[in-house]
Amino acid sequence: MAPPLINMQIKALFFDRPKVRRAVDRATLRALSKAGAFIRQRARTSIRKRAGSAQPGQPPRSHEGSLRRLILFGFDRASESVVIGPARLNRPGDAPNILEFGGRATVTRTRRDGKRVMTSKRVRIAARPYMGPALKKELPNIPKAWANSVRGG
Numbered sequence: 203m204a205p206p207l208i209n210m211q212i213k214a215l216f217f218d219r220p221k222v223r224r225a226v227d228r229a230t231l232r233a234l235s236k237a238g239a240f241i242r243q244r245a246r247t248s249i250r251k252r253a254g255s256a257q258p259g260q261p262p263r264s265h266e267g268s269l270r271r272l273i274l275f276g277f278d279r280a281s282e283s284v285v286i287g288p289a290r291l292n293r294p295g296d297a298p299n300i301l302e303f304g305g306r307a308t309v310t311r312t313r314r315d316g317k318r319v320m321t322s323k324r325v326r327i328a329a330r331p332y333m334g335p336a337l338k339k340e341l342p343n344i345p346k347a348w349a350n351s352v353r354g355g
Contacts, residue, residue, distance in 0.1 A: 225352050225353065226352055229348070229351035229352040229353075230282055230351075231277060232347075232351060233347040233348045233351050234277055234282075234283070234284040234347075235275075235277060235284065236347045237284060237340070237343075237344045237347050238275035238276075238277070238284035238285075238286050239275065240340050240343060241275070241286050241333075241336050241337055241340045242273050242274070242275045242286050242336075244336040244339055244340050245273050245286070245332050245333050245336035246270045246273050248261040248332050248335065248336060249261050249262055249263065249264045249269055249270050249332055250263055250264070251263070251264050251265070251266075251267060251270075252264075252265075253265065256330050258304075258328030258329065258330060259328070259329065259330070259331070260330060261330060261331070261332040261335070262301045262330040262332060269288065269298065269301075272288040272289045272291075272298060273286070273287065273288050273289075273333075274286075274287070274288075274289050275287075286333070286337075287333055288333075300327050301327070301329075301330050301331075301332070302329065302330075302331050302332065302333055302334065303329050303331070304326075304327060304328050304329035304330075305326075305327060306324055306325065306326055306327070307324070307325055307327055308322050308323070308324055308325075309322060309323050309324075309325050310322045311323070
């Protein structure tokens with residue numbers, strides 16, 4: 203059996219750890235970005251632009267397209283993960299979250315001439331998920347993003 207010092211010297215000849223780590227990091231970033239883009243696109247296309255409300259359990263409908271534009275993705279290098287979902291709104295309430303999981307919201311009535319009426323009402327909104335189903339449909343494709351992703355250089 204060879205002494206440990208000799209083993210380390212032999213490994214150093216064949217294995218460039220920083221180079222391999224950089225290749226793995228690049229491949230991870232590329233694969234997660236690809237997976238995030240596919241999930242985001244699947245969620246966006248599930249939200250149809252139609253009048254009226256969607257049935258509970260179905261993806262929400264977009265009357266003017268804002269919910270579709272809110273769905274973003276980003277890569278978190280610290281945890282090596284991708285975050286996909288609607289951007290947080292600067293308004294009270296959390297409409298995208300309530301649409302995904304259901305919940306209670308306060309609705310303020312507006313008149314036909316567009317002026318606000320000071321009446322508001324708490325309503326229960328049934329879940330109309332769009333992010334969860336998008337992830338579920340794209341999950342089988344995610345491993346393909348990593349296939350042959352680390353290449354020697």
